[in-house]
Amino acid sequence: MDFWKNISLRKKLISIIMLASSVALLLAVIGLSIYDIRTFHSTQTRELEGLAQIIGAHSAASLRFQDPQTARETLQTLKMDSRIIATALYTRQGELFAHYHRNDKGEEAFPNPPLWSSPPTEDDRIELFHPITVNGKRIGTIYIQSDSHLLHDRLNQYGVVAGTVFVLSLLVTFFLSSRLQGMVSNPILHLTETVNRISKEQNFSIRAEKDREDELGFLVNQFNAMLGQIQERDRALLKAHDELEAKVEERTRDLQREIEVREKSENALRESEQRLQNVLDYATPVVYMKDRERRFLLVNHQFENLFDLKNDDVRGETSEAIFPPEVQQHFFLKEQDVLNSGQSVETEELIIQNEVAETYLSVKFPLRDANNEIYGLCGLCTNITERKNFEGQLQHAKVAAEAANMAKSTFIANMSHEIRTPLNAILGYSQILQRDRRLDPEQRKAVDTIISSGGNLLALISDILDISKIEAGRMELQPAPFNLDLLLDHLYSMFKLRSEQKGLDLEFHSVPDQKAIVLGDEAKLKQVLINLLSNAIKFTESGRITVGVTMLDNHQYRFDVTDTGQGIQQEELNSIFEPFRQGTQGSKTGGTGLGLAIARKQVMLLGSELNVESEVGRRTNFNFTIKLPPPPHDITIPDDEQRVVSRLEAGQHIKALIADDVEENREVLCRFLSSIGVETLEAEDGLEAVAQTREHLPDIIFMDIRMPKMDGTRAIQEIIREFGNDRFKIVVITASVLEHEIERFLQLGCHDIILKPFRTQEVFNSLQKLLQVKFDYIEPEPDQKTLPTPDDFSGFSIPSALLNNLKEAAEFYNITQLKKYLEALEGGDGKELAAHLKGYIHTYDMDGILKILEQVQPKN
Known part of the structure; x- marks a missing residue:
């Protein structure tokens, strides 16, 4: 081959x-x-x-x-x-x-x-x-x-x-x-000779002769075209060579200039590094810099003093090569995370020297070049040992304060429980007697006095417990749909008469009707506005009081209560919100000093801040902004009107079990339920309650919690375990009013909770809600529906402070306080007036009471 x-x-x-x-x-x-x-x-x-x-x-x-x-x-x-x-x-x-x-x-x-x-x-x-x-x-x-x-x-x-x-x-x-092969071989041999000639002479201008149009002719054409391309490339290479030589000469000159510039830059960089080193040496934190391989680039004097090393000793070395493992385990942490993520980190690190531990707050961040590429990291480590010790002391103090506050809350809750338990019997028997239509006026007056006094005591306990809940942060919102316009109308009706008596103009600027239905805690909002309006009327002698409600974006509402009263001193603007603290004018007019404190806490609970602006002698403005979104769907606001229950409607039969270790509490509830036609059973403890449930299968169980042998919690669990959650309706009646305890009762599976001392209406509502019972109601006697106002009360005069308190209690529908002030009125010359006003209390006719009080003259 x-x-x-x-x-x-x-x-x-x-x-x-x-x-x-x-x-x-x-x-x-x-x-x-x-x-x-x-x-x-x-x-x-x-x-x-x-x-x-x-x-x-x-x-x-x-x-x-x-x-x-x-x-x-x-x-x-x-x-x-x-x-x-x-x-x-x-x-x-x-x-x-x-x-x-x-x-x-x-x-x-x-x-x-x-x-x-x-x-x-x-x-x-x-x-x-x-x-x-x-x-x-x-x-x-x-x-x-x-x-x-x-x-x-x-x-x-x-x-x-x-x-x-x-x-x-x-x-x-x-x-x-x-003879004929020459037709093929001769052109190829001629082309070969041309190639040899071009190779020897290096002359690419020579061309092969073409004498035919077949494939050999095409080969000659392509060969000549290739020679042309080579010739053009030689010319371009020659030109490029000349240009390259020129560029090399120019680049050489540029390099010489760059070398000069670089020398200057390096000198400037060395000066900059020296300045940076000087700055870092005088910086308080420990500072070090590392490259991407975590080799030290530089450290400051604080680093050298901390580890007793010089800058030259650590430069170019890694932490692993210099420091022992126990130092690396507590210092130089999370450096690789910074290099990998490109994000700064903050961590606490520990140095133990001479058996003394010091804590450093280290901030480590990546170092980037002009192209935003990470070339290293920097660590700034500040000694926070003293601050950590101080924080520890603060934490201990906080724990002690929380323990003290918890002890105070527990004490208040226990005291409330101990007071509410006997009050339950007192007020329970009083309400039973109050329902007795056979009592003569003197007996009814005695019963009303008992109920009034018990109510005053209960109100005092509730106020103290409320401020305790607010301080402990356990007061919670209870949002529900309500009509904002109706709330404002009610407030206007409450304060209109009192403002007119003082000669004040009361103006309400509310939202349009189509925006009236909102979702929020109506009770807390109402209490805040009542406190602010009461103070405004109390401290304003002339001019006007304005309540403004402005709808802002995102369902935000701004409430403003502005008066033209005496104003508040600048130094007192902060102290007026503290519990039991009053300003100069508040000390003169009396009060407990809890109103603004509770109002401010409740506004904070509503998600806002209660602000005050005041000019002494001219005006005072309290304002806050809260969110009141519309309800998720159309709702109907229920009617609050309540009627006096007589007994169960004919044809209904209810069997109730009352479990309480206190005989008086059982007797009160049994007599009360029996008076409306409910069949009652009694149990002295949880064991007996479970046994009675098995034997008699009651419709509803009223269960006390604190009982001997078996407490109410265990009894409820046994009943639910044996009969299921919906076989009997279980109502907890307890004097425990702490939020977490109430939540625990609901989680047990009970269906309702009534706090001691209970009101009759609460029991009615529970029966109606859980058993869907219907009642017969007592129709008021004709002569009690509308009592005429006698003309002779126009000549009566009572102390102005007492008169104002009576009007305020009537405006707020505060029956307990109203009865308390009537008792004080009976001790003086107003016995007849007090007796007449009590007839209106039985029918809850606050407007009639206010009309009578309008005729009474104040006296100093």
Whole structure:
């Protein structure tokens, strides 16, 4: 194969042509030979078959007449044909009848004939069996054997002719290929010479000559085009070389300038680093900088003093290579987090030296280059040991204060529980007596006095507990839909009469009607506004009081209460919100000093801040802004009007179980329920309550919590475990008023909670809500519906402070306070007036009381 690669193109072309021609001639000779042999053999076979038919026809008579001699003579005639080797006649039974063999061989040289005729064999000789028939009947068989010497002679002659033609054809092919290969090789050789010339002279302007339009012409064109491209590239390279040399010279000059600038920059950088080092050395925190591999770049004097190391000792080193593991476990923390996240971190780290631990607040942040890539980090570590110690002391003080506050709250709650328990019996029996229509006026007055006094005591306990809840942060919002316009109208009605009595103008600027229904804690909002309006009227002698409600964006409402009173001294603006603290004017007019403190706390609970602005002698404005969104769906505001219950409606039967360890409490509730037609059962403790429940299956259970043997909590759990949560309605009646305890009762599975001392209406509401009972109501007597105001009260005069307190209590519908002030009125000259006003209290006719008080004159 290497020889073929190394010979010339001309010899390759001649060789290829000769080889192709030789193969073609050889295939032609072989094909013609095979065709001639087959044709000759087929011709011989047909001739032998014809000869067999002729001989068979002449031998038919011999076979029929059993004349072997004539048959042999007939077969002897085949001697004239040089091809015939042997011939024979067979009878119909296959017996040899007559034969002839060119070599005079006997019968053993002849084969047995087949039953029928067979095709001639095609070996080196031809054997043929042919049947002899007369009138369609087979009478014998003729056998002829021929050799193939004629075929061999023909093949020899054909071989001589074919060899001669083959040789002559190769000679002609060689001659023609030697002459014609130049049409292909000469252009290629010319192109090769051109390439050699270009290679030697390095002259790419030389071009190959083109004398044809075939593939070789296309090759010449492409070669010349390539030379053109090379020539153009050489020109461009030469130009680029010249330009590059110019740029190199220019760049060399620039580099010289850059080196000068860099030297200046490095000098400036060294000066900047020195200045930075000087600044860091005088900085209070411990400062260090590291690269991305956390190797130190620089540290300040505080770092050197802390670890007793020099800047040169740590520069280029990692923390692991310098410091022991116990230092690394407490210092140099979260550095990898800064490098990974690119965010600053703040952490507290610890250094223990000479068995003294110091705490450092470390701020670590990434250092970025001009491309905002992180190249390192910086740590600023400030010693906060003293601050941590101080914080610890503060925490201990806070824990102690919280413990003290918890103890105070617990004490107040326990005291409230201990006071409410006996009050439950006192007020319970009083309410039972109050419902007795047979009492005479003196007896009813005594009962009212008991209820009034108990109510005053309960109000005092509630106020103290409320301020305690506010201070402890346990007072919670109870949002519900309400009508803001109705609330403002009610407030206007409450304070209108009192403001008119003092000659003050009372103005309310409320929101449009379509914005009236809002969601919020109406009770707390109302209490705040009542406190602010009461103070405004109390400290304003002339002018006006304005209540403004402005709707802002995002359902925000701003409330302003402005008066033209005496104002508040600047130094007192903050102290007026402290519990039991009053300003100068407040001390003169009296009061507990809790109103503004509770108002401010409640405003904070509503999500705002109570602000005050005051000008002494001119005006005072209290304002706050709270969010009152609309309710999630349309609602109907219920009617608050209550009627006096007489008994259960006819046809209803209720069985109630009262569980309480205090006999008086059980008796009060039993007598009260029995008075309205409820069947009652009693239990002294939780065990008995569970037993009574199993035996009698009551409709509703009133359960006290603090009981011996088994407390109310355990009893409720046992009942629910045995009967399920909805088999009986369970109402907890307790003197515990702490929010977390009430929440715990609800989680137990009880259905309602009533606080001791309970009001009759609370029990009615619970029965109605849980059992859907209906009541018959007491209709007021005709003479109590509207009591005429006698003209002779116009001449009455009572102390102005008492008169104002009576009006304020009537405006706020504060029955307890109103009764308290009437008791004080009875001790003086106003006994008749007090008795008359009490008739209005029974019918809750506050407007009638206010009309009577308008006639009474104040006195100093």
